[in-house]
Amino acid sequence: MGMKVVYLLLDGVGDCPLQEPSEWKGRTPLEIAKTPNLDAIAARGVCGMVDPVAPGKACGSDTAHLNLFGYPPEQYYVGRGCYETLGAGMRITPQDVAFKSNFATIEGTTVTKRRADRSFEHEGPILAGLLDGTVIPGFPDLSIKVMYTTEHRCAVAIVGPGLSDKITGTDPLVDDRPLCVSEPLDSTAEARKTADALNTLTKEVTRKLETHPINVERRARGKNPANLVLFRGPGSLAPTPPVAEKYGIKGAVIAPTAIIRGVAESVGFDLPKLPKEATGGMDSDFKVKVAAVLDALDEYDFVFVHFKGIDDASHEGDSHEKVRQIERVDAAIAPLLERNDVVLVLSGDHSTPCIKKDHSFESVPFVYCDPVASADAVTAYTEKECAKGDMGRFPGDRVMPLIVSRIKQ
Structure with a gap:
């Protein structure tokens, strides 16, 4: 029997080694942040590095999400304004x-x-x-x-x-x-x-x-x-086959950010209403989002939750705030680790290095954590550690077929 899947998407989480402050030099925000829950997911799962759209290609959140949802941008992309x-x-x-x-x-x-x-x-x-x-x-x-x-x-x-x-x-x-x-x-x-x-x-x-x-x-x-x-x-809008028709799953997306909601709506995901505390910014209440995920699992096979504040801090070039936002996500997701009947998928949608203040081309760390499957040797959710994982490096269009196959087992 198949299992339900929760996909945790940390917008802009990937980064390059920082140069300042001196005590952080040579480490990325993921390596600096205290993330016991993210690390636990990595330790329980199989890890790798994903190119959300294509190797060596910087991408926007819209094309990245579209591809991760299983809709190749070269075929289905209709412009950021539509989303x-x-x-x-x-x-x-x-x-x-x-x-x-x-x-x-x-x-x-x-x-x-x-x-x-x-x-x-x-x-x-x-x-x-x-x-x-x-x-x-x-x-x-x-x-x-x-x-x-x-x-x-x-x-x-x-x-x-x-x-x-x-x-x-x-x-x-x-x-x-x-x-x-x-x-x-x-x-x-x-x-x-x-x-x-x-x-x-x-x-x-x-x-x-x-x-x-x-x-x-x-x-x-x-x-x-x-x-x-x-x-x-x-x-301008163009016809797109809904996810229920294309993949045969019933899915929901938990995201207050308009661009992500628009991509999700364009491919037929449901968009549960969120409390006002889920703002889509750096002040967003991440625990409210996780509570919405747990509620949605009663109805949906696949629940995707988007955490935006990490990317906002990256665009500001604020490495201290990026670390804080990562740690806030880590604290919020603790209830999900108590579920032994749900597959957890964890990744970014692109890298946003603080030094660049913009999206970049690096692949991002990925984890597939199935409670009834064996894990690899990775024990931390960081760029360097996930690169050692058994999944290797792979393109984003492989993510949805992996998820669908587990739901339909």
């Missing part, structure tokens, strides 16, 4: 073009801060509401939908006829760079129209945000104004 809007709860149609977006700060033509403020939970919904429904000047048939998601993020979709997602975005991807101008990626009239509309929309959004009382107050307090919205990852 962000779906995850936010926005309803879009195949004719719309959706974007993953940031509230940001612009001075002149320079994007001084791509993230106006990570602590934006009060101002974000207000500014998103201000922008929602905006008609794009010069394009009376086009308007936008806007929904706040988490931290500095919002989901945006351009709605109307004659659009194409074959355009570039406006996000320069690093601070203190000029705002990018959207360009068509093909010669169609639809792509040209969409790029022109997006550039016009960017100016209109800044016009609306610049003098809003929230930004007047933020400037007075010495804070970065949220006077710009950056648009990236344009995408």
Whole structure:
């Protein structure tokens, strides 16, 4: 008889050896953190290193999750913007073009801060509401939908006829760079129209945000104004076979982060409602997520839980906070180790080295812990130790077939 599976995904957990502080030099955050529960899973399981998408390829959380869910990105990827809007709860149609977006700060033509403020939970919904429904000047048939998601993020979709997602975005991807101008990626009239509309929309959004009382107050307090919205990852919906049909399992995803929820929804996973304490940021209550996993096991064959705070700390280059977030996850998952009727799968979705403050190409540590199977000799959940495991190094598209085979035994 098959067993139920819980997949613990530690976003951005992989790293490179740190150089500072001196007492940490040469060790990664996973090696520094005190992780008795993660280590116990490694000691009870079979370990290896997984390339979430492909060897030597840096990837986003969207393509990584899509591949780990068993949907090769080269076949099924529809753009980060689609996943962000779906995850936010926005309803879009195949004719719309959706974007993953940031509230940001612009001075002149320079994007001084791509993230106006990570602590934006009060101002974000207000500014998103201000922008929602905006008609794009010069394009009376086009308007936008806007929904706040988490931290500095919002989901945006351009709605109307004659659009194409074959355009570039406006996000320069690093601070203190000029705002990018959207360009068509093909010669169609639809792509040209969409790029022109997006550039016009960017100016209109800044016009609306610049003098809003929230930004007047933020400037007075010495804070970065949220006077710009950056648009990236344009995408339009496309048909995708649901996981129940493709793999014959009933699955749920526990994740408040919009981009992960959107990927999960696009392939047909259920998304149980989470308490407000599960924020998707570094302040998220991880114990609440684990409680939701335990509840979901009553109904589902496969439960996937996403821990985001580790990646956020990595993007900030804060190794101390990354260690703290790893230890918070370790403490939260303790109840799962008490279950002897569940297979535990443990991995990252990509590496996010603190020194780089961005996703990188390294493979990430993986554990498959079946309570009725034998273990290998690995006793710690770290990059170096898991690399010694019996599973070796393998691509992310092998993960879901492994999981499905265990569920269906």
